[in-house]
Amino acid sequence: MAYLDHAATTPMLPEALDAYAATARELGNASSLHAPGRHARRRVEESRERIAAALGARPSEVIFTSGGTESDNLAVKGIFWARRAAEPARTRIIASAVEHHAVLDSVEWLAREEGARVTWLPVDGLGRMEVDALRASLDEYGDEVAFATAMWANNEVGTVQPVAELAQICAAHGVPLHTDAIQAVSQVPVDFAGSGAAALTVTGHKLGGPIGVGALVLGRDIECTPLLHGGGQERDVRSGTLDVPGIVAFATAVEIAVKGRAEYAARVGEIRDALIAGVRQAVPDAILNGDPVDRLPGNAHFSFPGCEGDALLLLLDAQGIACSTGSACSAGVAQPSHVLLAMGADDDRARSSLRFTLGHTSTLAEVDAVVAALPAAVERARRAGAVRAARV
Amino acid sequence: MSGGVDSAVAAARAAEAGYDVTGVHLALSRNPQTYRSGARGCCTLEDARDARRAADVIGIPFYVWDMADRFHADVVDDFVAEYAAGRTPNPCLRCNEKIKFAAVLDRALALGFDAVVTGHHARLGADGLLRRSVDLGKDQSYVLAVLTREQLAHSIFPLGDSTKAQVREEAARRDLAVAEKPDSHDICFIADGDTRGFLHSRLGGTPGDIVDATTGEVVGTHEGAYAYTVGQRRGLDLRRPAADGKPRYVLSITPVTNTVTVGPAEALEVDRVHGERPVWTAGEVPSSEIDCEVQLRAHGEPVRAGVRVDSDRLVAELHRPVRGIAAGQAVVAYRPDPAGDIVLGSATITTAERAGAPA
Structure with a gap:
């Protein structure tokens, strides 16, 4: 099998898996006062320190969660509620139009249920957020903005965003910036303090850690209303018994991923470049989406004119190649990607897209398998697309 | 794979027979009551989950194909238009004709598949002839009789030799969770079964x-x-x-x-039925009247008849009068056969009349 869907989830690093298994054998609730509890708490706090060091944050700023979706929900809703409670006029959210659904749907929920007003930050044709638009929005609405949210790197097309610049503009208006860095950590340099962001989402299973554990890095001075109430863990921002083995494995993976990032980016980037070259040769009219330069080293995202992405996915799956249309939905009915639509693509181009993402286990042999299978798959998907077009 | 027991067992049998099988569930509804109403307006109803679960147990790939627009245009709008014109359509038959063995089949063939496998209760053997299921109570050959020979050539019905009870037993044996799922009876796009209310909302x-x-x-x-x-x-x-x-x-x-x-009831009696858009699947279109049986509604009793057919008309002279024949239903001609009655062809009923002497 050729696995080119590392952005969905990537295999656990052996070191993380070993750390998980070893810790899972140990007894203890990190909130208990007795010896096994103290032991568990030591594991958690050491992990917090390792993650903080790797991401340029203070240990107290690392809030453990169940993963990316929870961290995004906590940041969006929690910061909104806290800011509005402190200053009732601050009910506006500035959000980029290309956020992951965990952010997008949380923002839309606040708009629907909590009276939030939303300014969507546009992107250019390469998926890059428009810095001037942020500046203009803040000039216009600065006094009523609760917070802004802009992802570090896009999960679909791989475009890396000018987060430090965006954070600087927000800071000048006293507006906190949340950034979803799930795809960025392990692929591009991420430094929380250096970025100027107020909150940052990271998760384990995209960088070789386990599924089900992540963190919200939350600046010490940022108020955040909890979503989960209970035992008061994690600065009272996120109650719930801590997943000690998950956290230890997560920390192990973050540390390795960040330490080896430059080497990883060079190696995976080379394989990715071979994939882009191979796809272009195999299907000359394929369109590479996203920024050709400022992009994640593991991401290659194409539109194949005349094809439907889900038809290509089916055909490649049948050849043992796992990739994604980039807009997964649990029931599997393909929707045109909101990211591509925001980039100005028409419906056909948005529906004809396919995402290949590489990771630490990727090989050139997998690229060869894709390039070999693609021409026949594209030809069949085009025939199917023509059938559909003729009948509509 | 609808999420029901029949298509799940059909898929399992096809896979076991050595075919390279891919499960497809059709997203047909735009009805917000049957689809999760979320920001993306997609996602599942219970049936899609059941179908996916069955595919996972069988061990085949599974995809949802969005046919909602086609289904709406070719089946739902057609259903409403037919009623508005005073006829009584059969939407299952139309769905087979336009969606399952047309839109889905065309897409499948283009993608490199060879055939559509469904859980219909009907037999289709190597001779290319469509026959009634061994389970006459569940027989669905009537709603398949609209298929052309070309469509049948790309169709596989693995359940025709089994009764519904056998299918359920097999589903349980195969650990398919849908084994006990009740049969569906209502028109799938009228969730509450209130056809008159549905038509009223569309037609006023x-x-x-x-x-x-x-x-x-x-x-x-x-x-x-x-x-x-x-x-x-x-x-x-x-x-x-x-x-x-x-x-x-x-x-x-x-x-x-x-x-x-x-x-009065007697005035309902007819013994001559006219049909249009005939489809003849068993051999050449006969040049003279043939003696056979006709079925005039889903689950209706077959009646002996003489049938004449040409390229755009079909006339059935019934050997005894029958009551309540509605325009828009199908007249399906069968040749009685010990190995299962054979579907000869079908047409859409336009009119029916009393031609012979009063009964």
Whole structure:
């Protein structure tokens, strides 16, 4: 099998898996006062320190969660509620139009249920957020903005965003910036303090850690209303018994991923470049989406004119190649990607897209398998697309 | 794979027979009550989950194909238009003709598949002939009789040799969770089963007269002629009883004048049925009248008949009169056969009349 869907989830690093298994054998609730509890708490706090060091944050700023979706929900809703409670006029959210659904749907929920007003930050044709638009929005609405949210790197097309610049503009208006860095950590340099962001989402299973554990890095001075109430863990921002083995494995993976990032980016980037070259040769009219330069080293995202992405996915799956249309939905009915639509693509181009993402286990042999299978798959998907077009 | 027991077992049998099988669930509904109403307007109803679960147990790939627009245009809108024209359509038959063995088959062939496998209860053997299921109570050859030979050549019905009870037993044996799932009966796009209410919401209500065919008198009013079906007795709410005191039935619907005509049961009897758009699947179109059986509605009793057919018409002369034949239903011709009655062909009923002597 050729696995080119590392952005969905990537295999656990052996070191993380070993750390998980070893810790899972140990007894203890990190909130208990007795010896096994103290032991568990030591594991958690050491992990917090390792993650903080790797991401340029203070240990107290690392809030453990169940993963990316929870961290995004906590940041969006929690910061909104806290800011509005402190200053009732601050009910506006500035959000980029290309956020992951965990952010997008949380923002839309606040708009629907909590009276939030939303300014969507546009992107250019390469998926890059428009810095001037942020500046203009803040000039216009600065006094009523609760917070802004802009992802570090896009999960679909791989475009890396000018987060430090965006954070600087927000800071000048006293507006906190949340950034979803799930795809960025392990692929591009991420430094929380250096970025100027107020909150940052990271998760384990995209960088070789386990599924089900992540963190919200939350600046010490940022108020955040909890979503989960209970035992008061994690600065009272996120109650719930801590997943000690998950956290230890997560920390192990973050540390390795960040330490080896430059080497990883060079190696995976080379394989990715071979994939882009191979796809272009195999299907000359394929369109590479996203920024050709400022992009994640593991991401290659194409539109194949005349094809439907889900038809290509089916055909490649049948050849043992796992990739994604980039807009997964649990029931599997393909929707045109909101990211591509925001980039100005028409419906056909948005529906004809396919995402290949590489990771630490990727090989050139997998690229060869894709390039070999693609021409026949594209030809069949085009025939199917023509059938559909003729009948509509 | 609808999420029901039949298509799950059909898929399992096809996979076991050595075919390279991919499960496909059709997303057909735009009805917000049956789809999760979320920011993306997609995602599943229970049936899609059941179908996916079955595919996972069988061990085949599974995809949802969005056919909602095609289904809406070719089946739902057609259903409404047919009722508006005073006919009584069979949407399952139309779905087979236009969606399952057309839109889905075309896409599948383009993608490199060879055939569509469904859980219909009908037999299709190596001879290319479509026959009734061994389970006559569940036989679905009537709603498949609209398929052309070309469509049948790319169809596989693995369940025709089994009874429904056997299919359920096999599903349980294969650990398919849908083994005990109840059969579906209602029209799938009318979630509450209220066809009249559905039509009313689409076509509105225009009051009109109910006229007695014998006397020509107006004997009642209605809220839209489309809501009535030939042969219907209940729900007429007639103001005056018939002179002979016998019940009256809907004899015909005239959309142009929005009139429903009623009369005695005998007036419903017909012995000549005209059909249009014939499809002949068993061999060459016969040049002279053939002696066979015809079925005039889903789950209707077969009747001996002489059938004449040409390129755009079919006429069936029934050996005994039958009641309540509605335009828009299919007339399906069968040749009785010990190995399962063979579907010869079908047509859409346009009119029916009493040609012979009174019974």
